[in-house]
Amino acid sequence: MTATPTPATDDAPSPPAPAPAPASARGRGAWATLRPLVLRLHFYAGVLVAPFLLVAALTGLLYAASFQAERILYADELTVPVGDRELPLSEQVEAARAAHPDGEIAAVRPSPEPGATTRVLLSGVPGVDPGHTLAVFVDPYTARVRGALEQYGSTGALPLRTWIDEFHRDLHLGEPGRLYSEFAASWLWVVACGGLVLWFSRRRARRGLRGTTGRRRTLGLHAGVGAWAALGFVFLSATGLTWSAYAGAHIGDLRTALGQETPTVSATAGEHAGHGTAGGTGGDAAHGVGLDRVLTAARAEGLDNPVEIVPPADASSGYVVRQIQRSWPEKQDAVAVDPATGQVTDVLRFEDYPILAKLTRWGIDLHTGTLFGLVNQIALMLLALALILLIVWGYRLWWQRGRGSAFGRPVPRGAWQHVPPQLLVPLLALIAVLGYFLPLLGIPLAVFLAGDVVLGEIAHRRGRRTYGPAHR
Numbered sequence: 001m002t003a004t005p006t007p008a009t010d011d012a013p014s015p016p017a018p019a020p021a022p023a024s025a026r027g028r029g030a031w032a033t034l035r036p037l038v039l040r041l042h043f044y045a046g047v048l049v050a051p052f053l054l055v056a057a058l059t060g061l062l063y064a065a066s067f068q069a070e071r072i073l074y075a076d077e078l079t080v081p082v083g084d085r086e087l088p089l090s091e092q093v094e095a096a097r098a099a100h101p102d103g104e105i106a107a108v109r110p111s112p113e114p115g116a117t118t119r120v121l122l123s124g125v126p127g128v129d130p131g132h133t134l135a136v137f138v139d140p141y142t143a144r145v146r147g148a149l150e151q152y153g154s155t156g157a158l159p160l161r162t163w164i165d166e167f168h169r170d171l172h173l174g175e176p177g178r179l180y181s182e183f184a185a186s187w188l189w190v191v192a193c194g195g196l197v198l199w200f201s202r203r204r205a206r207r208g209l210r211g212t213t214g215r216r217r218t219l220g221l222h223a224g225v226g227a228w229a230a231l232g233f234v235f236l237s238a239t240g241l242t243w244s245a246y247a248g249a250h251i252g253d254l255r256t257a258l259g260q261e262t263p264t265v266s267a268t269a270g271e272h273a274g275h276g277t278a279g280g281t282g283g284d285a286a287h288g289v290g291l292d293r294v295l296t297a298a299r300a301e302g303l304d305n306p307v308e309i310v311p312p313a314d315a316s317s318g319y320v321v322r323q324i325q326r327s328w329p330e331k332q333d334a335v336a337v338d339p340a341t342g343q344v345t346d347v348l349r350f351e352d353y354p355i356l357a358k359l360t361r362w363g364i365d366l367h368t369g370t371l372f373g374l375v376n377q378i379a380l381m382l383l384a385l386a387l388i389l390l391i392v393w394g395y396r397l398w399w400q401r402g403r404g405s406a407f408g409r410p411v412p413r414g415a416w417q418h419v420p421p422q423l424l425v426p427l428l429a430l431i432a433v434l435g436y437f438l439p440l441l442g443i444p445l446a447v448f449l450a451g452d453v454v455l456g457e458i459a460h461r462r463g464r465r466t467y468g469p470a471h472r
Contacts, residue, residue, distance in 0.1 A: 033419045035201060042194035044448060045187055047398060050391045052184040053191075057391070059168035060236075061384035064369050064377045066161040074158055077149060082115045083141025089118070089291045095143040096120035096136040105311055106133050108291060109156070109324070111140040112306035121151060132162070155326060155370055178245045179440065185240035186247065186441035192233035195226045215400040222393035229386040236383065239367040241438070242360055250437045260356035265334040265348040269318035288339035294319045297344050301335050312339055323350075326370040330361065 071078065089110055097105075103125035111118045118140050121133040128134050128150055135151035135158070138144070152162040170177030202223075241247040255261055291309060298307060298321035310320040318336045325331035332350035337343065353361070365371040369380050419427070435442015 034423065035198070037419060038194050038197055042191060042198060043398075045191050045194070046391075046394045048444075049184065049187040049191065050394060052180055053188060053387060054391050055171070056168065056181060056184040056188075057384045057387040059164060061381055061388070063161070063164045063168050064380040064384065066164050067369060067377055068374070070158055070161050073160055074149065077137040077147040077158075078117060079115050080117055080139045080141065080146065083139075086111065086140040087143050089295055092118045092138045092140055092143050093120050093291060095145055096122075096138050099145040100125070100134065100136050100148055102126060103128075103134065107311075108309045110295065110305070110307065110309070116140075117146055119151070119156070154324060155368065156324075175245070181240065182244035182247060183440045183444070185237050185244060186438045187444075188240075189234045189237035190441065192226070192230040192237070195223070196230040199223045199227045215397065218393050218396050218400060222390060222397060225386055225393075226390050229383060229390070232379075232383045233387065235363075236367060239363040242364060246440065247438050255356050255360075258356065260354040262357040262360070263348060263353060265320055265322070265336050266346040267313070267317045267320050267336045269312070269316060269336075269338045269340070269345060289337075289342035293342040294321060294337045294339075297321075297337050297342050298335050301333075301344055301347055303333055303335060304331070306331070318345055326365045326368075327373050328371055330365070330371075332361065 089108065093105070093108060097120070100122060103122035105120065106123040107121045109119040109121070117137040120136040120138060122128075122136065123133050124130075125134040129152075132150050132152045134148055135156070136148045137146040139146055149158050150162065151158060152165070157165055166172055169181055171180055242251055294309060295307075298309075303321055303323055306324050307321055308324050310322075312318055318338050320334060320336055322334035323331035330350060332353075334348045335344050336346040338345050350358070362371060366376060367380075369377040372379075431442065431445060435446065
């Protein structure tokens with residue numbers, strides 16, 4: 001009967017110094033010295049970051065499901081019986097303004113398909129969040145107002161999805177709350193990649209689960225599901241960081257430096273822009289030639305549904321008509337129309353976007369579940385569920401590391417001291433670079449390393465310092 005080795009703890013006697021490794025062992029020594037470090041980082045990142053990841057996973061799961069829930073909950077506002085003929089868009093807008101005269105018209109979204117309502121978006125309405133608009137839903141066949149709901153964002157999120165989205169993004173705490181989601185996104189890829197590397201390096205993790213029990217079974221479930229979902233986690237982390245507070249700003253600066261910003265259509269109108277308009281401000285959609293001729297001009301340039309019409313911002317600006325389809329294939333073309341003549345003054349095609357602008361657009365839409373519709377949303381829900389299970393199994397593994405009255409015995413410290421300088425120096429340089437671009441990864445990691453060194457020195461002075469092999 002072979003005795004099971006007991007992993008070393010911080011309170012155990014210091015083990016004897018290992019004998020020099022033979023030449024064959026030194027051949028694979030790089031990973032042998034790095035693996036304990038990766039294991040310790042994966043362990044502590046999992047324990048400390050997991051609560052933030054759990055919140056992000058739960059709220060992300062709800063957000064992915066909110067698209068379909070929104071269709072059911074707001075069916076009366078979103079859909080109408082299909083009629084024989086749609087009324088002029090200007091007539092529909094007049095009906096919306098008659099029912100809701102407050103605020104200014106921010107945009108108009110004509111009915112995108114038979115049986116769908118037209119949305120007239122109003123900004124500056126009392127009682128509506130300044131960053132949101134009031135969407136007035138109009139029957140395009142009868143001009144009857146079906147209702148009005150607060151709307152947020154370019155995807156037209158209504159109250160349910162808006163509430164979940166903001167909870168997922170900042171816990172309804174505003175800008176300070178965004179630190180939580182950026183912290184989770186900054187560490188998700190680290191935890192996922194670390195687990196994937198450990199899984200590949202450990203043959204036992206790839207054995208079947210049949211017949212296994214206890215900690216080995218938990219480890220097999222944790223490792224197997226984590227390996228399958230790792231690529232998805234890395235994607236969610238990378239795309240989530242693109243619109244985060246600090247890392248997102250660095251990504252934006254990099255895109256600007258590379259000339260890869262998202263272009264915009266020029267809304268500057270011609271020399272007659274201020275003539276023949278009805279008011280000259282963004283509060284009235286009936287500038288010059290009016291909405292119907294503007295929409296006709298956009299259709300002539302190939303902008304089919306769904307589209308959004310933005311009235312001129314001032315007397316020197318024109319209308320902007322842009323496609324707003326975020327599902328595949330993306331429709332993101334835009335045109336500017338002179339309000340005095342109804343002529344198109346500028347055209348922007350999505351195919352002309354820089355490559356990084358396209359990738360950013362696709363990445364965000366895939367992250368938010370709009371790129372491939374229901375299939376995309378189901379995939380996101382499965383990823384969120386996998387992350388929740390991995391966190392539960394991870395904490396269970398921590399529990400199962402205990403012996404007797406001990407709970408959650410940690411992985412032994414000091415692994416970094418066994419990494420040779422030719423590996424440690426580039427590793428520290430990489431950490432410094434990542435810390436600059438991802439401050440909510442770099443700062444906590446620096447604190448962790450500093451704390452680990454200090455605690456190790458304290459344990460050493462008390463005669464309890466250990467660097468035993470790390471067992472999983």
